[in-house]
Amino acid sequence: MAAPLFRIGTRGSPLALWQANAVRDGLLAALGAEPDAVEIVAIRTTGDAIQDRPLSEAGGKGLFVKEIDEALLDGRVHLAVHSAKDLPTDLAPGTTLAATLKRADVRDALIGGAAATVDALPRGAVVGTASLRRGALARRSRPDLKVVPFRGNVQTRLDKLARGEVDATLLALAGLTRLGLQAHATEILDEDTFPPALGQGAVAVTARAGDEATLEALRNLDCPDTAAALLCERAFLKVLDGSCRTPIAGLARVSGGALRFKGLVLSEDGAREVAGEASGPASDAEALGAEAGRDVKARTPADLLAAFG
Numbered sequence: 507m508a509a510p511l512f513r514i515g516t517r518g519s520p521l522a523l524w525q526a527n528a529v530r531d532g533l534l535a536a537l538g539a540e541p542d543a544v545e546i547v548a549i550r551t552t553g554d555a556i557q558d559r560p561l562s563e564a565g566g567k568g569l570f571v572k573e574i575d576e577a578l579l580d581g582r583v584h585l586a587v588h589s590a591k592d593l594p595t596d597l598a599p600g601t602t603l604a605a606t607l608k609r610a611d612v613r614d615a616l617i618g619g620a621a622a623t624v625d626a627l628p629r630g631a632v633v634g635t636a637s638l639r640r641g642a643l644a645r646r647s648r649p650d651l652k653v654v655p656f657r658g659n660v661q662t663r664l665d666k667l668a669r670g671e672v673d674a675t676l677l678a679l680a681g682l683t684r685l686g687l688q689a690h691a692t693e694i695l696d697e698d699t700f701p702p703a704l705g706q707g708a709v710a711v712t713a714r715a716g717d718e719a720t721l722e723a724l725r726n727l728d729c730p731d732t733a734a735a736l737l738c739e740r741a742f743l744k745v746l747d748g749s750c751r752t753p754i755a756g757l758a759r760v761s762g763g764a765l766r767f768k769g770l771v772l773s774e775d776g777a778r779e780v781a782g783e784a785s786g787p788a789s790d791a792e793a794l795g796a797e798a799g800r801d802v803k804a805r806t807p808a809d810l811l812a813a814f815g
């Protein structure tokens with residue numbers, strides 16, 4: 507058997523493997539290659555190993571990419587596949603964003619045990635989420651809700667909900683759909699009232715800067731509109747987010763070469779917020795995101811900014 511042309515590094519969760527397989531299928535189709543030409547290498551990350559505390563306390567989202575970046579940089583894999591929203595704003599030196607797959611549905615879903623919708627949850631209902639953004643947005647519309655930490659992969663969280671550990675949880679519709687679990691969603695939340703995480707629904711592929719063979723193959727998989735949206739959202743995040751301890755949401759939409767971005771910073775209890783927007787040509791995506799970020803930052807009260815650490 508011939509050695510594979512490309513090895514893909516990924517986390518080993520079912521969602522991560524689904525995404526890596528989507529990239530593999532895309533590469534095989536683009537290359538017209540036999541199935542054994544692209545191999546998937548599952549890599550266990552520090553983030554996967556830590557299950558007992560919120561990751562925002564353990565060191566943030568970099569924990570999910572460190573070991574995969576190491577494999578990329580020492581040549582064990584040629585490319586790495588990530589959920590774009592889990593990719594730190596600063597990529598590891600020597601790696602670059604090589605492709606962004608066409609974005610899936612960006613919205614969050616409520617998976618309600620005690621009731622089907624956020625509005626219908628009983629007073630004081632317990633919502634399990636590890637996401638500061640989801641916790642803040644849930645309490646923005648329902649200050650009586652109690653938000654508790656909730657970790658594990660998508661299936662684990664659904665199992666915990668089914669056992670009654672919480673009254674409801676919130677998950678990305680894209681992840682549920684990729685896993686064939688979308689029927690668990692009891693309410694799909696509107697992107698204006700419940701804006702997604704920056705990068706939500708998008709799959710990003712990184713490779714070694716300078717590895718032209720890999721970069722060229724991956725160009726076939728890139729969706730330019732999604733890439734522009736992601737560039738904008740990541741620029742917003744970079745200006746605002748020194749850590750991942752502040753609830754941040756936002757979304758860029760690209761249509762006919764025009765980009766519209768809306769972003770939001772919230773207090774952890776959802777009681778206060780600062781929103782910003784930017785629009786212009788998609789070719790200015792990065793500058794538009796950074797501009798919105800600077801605008802929001804300038805108007806954000808010092809005590810909210812203190813959480814940026």
Ligand SMILES: NCc1[nH]cc(CCC(=O)O)c1CC(=O)O
Pocket residue numbers: 589590591592660676677678679680681682705706707708709
């Ligand atoms: N942080 C985990 C994670 N990373 C990407 C997704 C879903 C897929 C996506 O948003 O692209 C999820 C699960 C979730 O948030 O429900």
